[in-house]
Amino acid sequence: MRNTLAETGAFFPRDRSWHPKAFTPDYKTSVLRSPQKALLSLPNTVSEITGPVFGHDVLGELDDDLIFNYAKPGESAIGQRIIVHGRVLDERGRGVPNILLEFWQANAGGRYRHKKETYLAALDPNFGGCGRTITDDDGYYAFRTIKPGPYPWPNGVNDWRPAHIHFSVFGHGFAQRLITQMYFEGDPLIPICPIVNTIGDPEAISRLTAPLDMNNTIPMDSRAYKFDIVLRGRRSTMFENRKEGN
Amino acid sequence: MAQTLNMLKESASQTAGPYVHIGCTPNFTGIEGVYDEDLGRAMVSDETLGERITVTGRVIDGGGTPLKDAMVEIWQADHAGLYNSPAETRGLADPNFPGWGRQPTHMTTGVFTFETIKPGRVPFNDGRMQAPHITFWIVARGINLGLNTRMYFGDEEAANAEDPVLGRIEHKVRVPTLIAAREGNTYTFDINLQGPDETVFFDI
Numbered sequence: 001m002r003n004t005l006a007e008t009g010a011f012f013p014r015d016r017s018w019h020p021k022a023f024t025p026d027y028k029t030s031v032l033r034s035p036q037k038a039l040l041s042l043p044n045t046v047s048e049i050t051g052p053v054f055g056h057d058v059l060g061e062l063d064d065d066l067i068f069n070y071a072k073p074g075e076s077a078i079g080q081r082i083i084v085h086g087r088v089l090d091e092r093g094r095g096v097p098n099i100l101l102e103f104w105q106a107n108a109g110g111r112y113r114h115k116k117e118t119y120l121a122a123l124d125p126n127f128g129g130c131g132r133t134i135t136d137d138d139g140y141y142a143f144r145t146i147k148p149g150p151y152p153w154p155n156g157v158n159d160w161r162p163a164h165i166h167f168s169v170f171g172h173g174f175a176q177r178l179i180t181q182m183y184f185e186g187d188p189l190i191p192i193c194p195i196v197n198t199i200g201d202p203e204a205i206s207r208l209t210a211p212l213d214m215n216n217t218i219p220m221d222s223r224a225y226k227f228d229i230v231l232r233g234r235r236s237t238m239f240e241n242r243k244e245g246n
Numbered sequence: 247m248a249q250t251l252n253m254l255k256e257s258a259s260q261t262a263g264p265y266v267h268i269g270c271t272p273n274f275t276g277i278e279g280v281y282d283e284d285l286g287r288a289m290v291s292d293e294t295l296g297e298r299i300t301v302t303g304r305v306i307d308g309g310g311t312p313l314k315d316a317m318v319e320i321w322q323a324d325h326a327g328l329y330n331s332p333a334e335t336r337g338l339a340d341p342n343f344p345g346w347g348r349q350p351t352h353m354t355t356g357v358f359t360f361e362t363i364k365p366g367r368v369p370f371n372d373g374r375m376q377a378p379h380i381t382f383w384i385v386a387r388g389i390n391l392g393l394n395t396r397m398y399f400g401d402e403e404a405a406n407a408e409d410p411v412l413g414r415i416e417h418k419v420r421v422p423t424l425i426a427a428r429e430g431n432t433y434t435f436d437i438n439l440q441g442p443d444e445t446v447f448f449d450i
Contacts, residue, residue: 006332014449019259020390027261029388032308033439037420039449042411046368047381047396048450050331051321052346058285069280091254104269114265114275115353116315128280130272166262166269173333174321175450177383177392181260195261198390204258230254 009235010044011175012091020198027194028155048175049234054100056134063132066105066145070128077127079108079146081222084182084210087139088169091233095139101229102132102168103143110151110163119151144222150189162189162196171231182227183209259392262385266317271350286319286348289362293342296325296363300432301397304356305384308440312356316386319348320360320397322379327366364399370410377405377412384437394448397435400427420446 022034062069067077088096106112109121113129135141148163164181183190199205216224267275271284304312323329328339349358367375384393398406415421423445426433437445
């Protein structure tokens with residue numbers, strides 16, 4: 001960890017026209033789960049600008065390798081081997097170092113390992129579907145997995161999710177907390193997915209779509225996809241209008 | 247033309263989906279052997295300072311049904327009102343209290359439960375003290391962007407009455423949606439996503 005002072009400035013306000021709205025009736029589950037009253041705007045206090053820190057002691061040796069972290073000894077998960085890598089940045093373009101990233105996904109056939117999952121595609125006995133890592137001093141991360149399959153879901157009668165990996169991201173302040181999904185370049189299911197289309201701006205969807213990255217592909221082993229994640233930026237504390245005591 | 251500000255846009259949120267537990271609480275959903283323990287499950291140990299409390303509740307949809315696939319995270323100060331975070335500049339928090347917890351809602355009842363301690367007070371930006379509170383972050387299938395709210399303590403009437411955040415709520419009838427009633431050492435905090443008792447959610 002770099003020996004620099006932690007930043008304590010307030011976060012830039014969230015652009016809620018860029019994020020999906022809460023009420024998106026084409027994604028039916030949102031109808032009863034979307035708050036209807038106006039959100040109360042709150043200036044960031046110490047409760048929002050602080051956040052938990054996770055050290056490397058929480059990580060196991062195979063946490064960033066979904067091909068092996070659930071597999072029996074000598075076996076491995078079935079599917080297209082890929083490396084997902086990129087940087088976690090903030091809106092100012094600065095790398096966000098030493099933060100926890102968690103990811104989860106379906107197996108190569110589009111089946112999740114979950115008690116409530118009912119899709120008829122087969123489970124892979126060697127694939128659990130979860131992983132995690134911590135960004136380095138420049139905000140970089142990487143992990144290895146198999147490419148998840150698309151799968152049908154009960155929304156419309158014939159809705160299919162594009163292949164995707166879920167990401168849970170911590171920042172340095174709890175107000176940066178974010179969950180999102182990574183899609184794969186060229187997937188024809190992206191533009192017709194009701195969950196993708198909860199996002200109104202096509203540019204925001206593009207930023208969730210990872211390109212094939214041949215320069216980081218490992219020949220005869222794994223292809224690579226690059227996925228950068230941007231968290232809220234924060235104000236410099238210089239010139240900030242604050243009274244003593246905070 | 248002016249120069250460009252060169253700012254990036256925050257990655258757009260997407261729902262945590264029905265299987266958020268696979269990534270965040272895998273042991274809870276039966277994926278065992280990958281992580282020793284689900285992160286955020288235990289907040290207190292024998293060494294933690296402060297009054298032990300239980301915080302429990304449900305996340306209830308607009309049809310009155312508790313969500314059985316949600317995940318709730320909380321973030322709070324220690325017993326003395328200090329956050330266990332590098333961005334805490336007022337002092338060093340209790341090293342035996344992380345301040346952060348994560349729980350799934352129960353798969354059949356929808357109830358979440360945190361074993362934690364009662365937090366101390368922390369200042370607002372103008373130096374006034376806020377009432378003790380716990381910050382909540384709620385994600386689930388059907389929630390497109392994580393919801394932020396706060397829980398206040400029903401037995402802190404005087405502090406709640408002068409809290410600068412509660413004071414910003416224009417419709418006072420909504421203030422009780424943020425206040426958890428105490429019974430013994432248990433505070434009950436139901437979060438209503440819609441309806442006449444819709445919880446006050448924050449844009450933080």
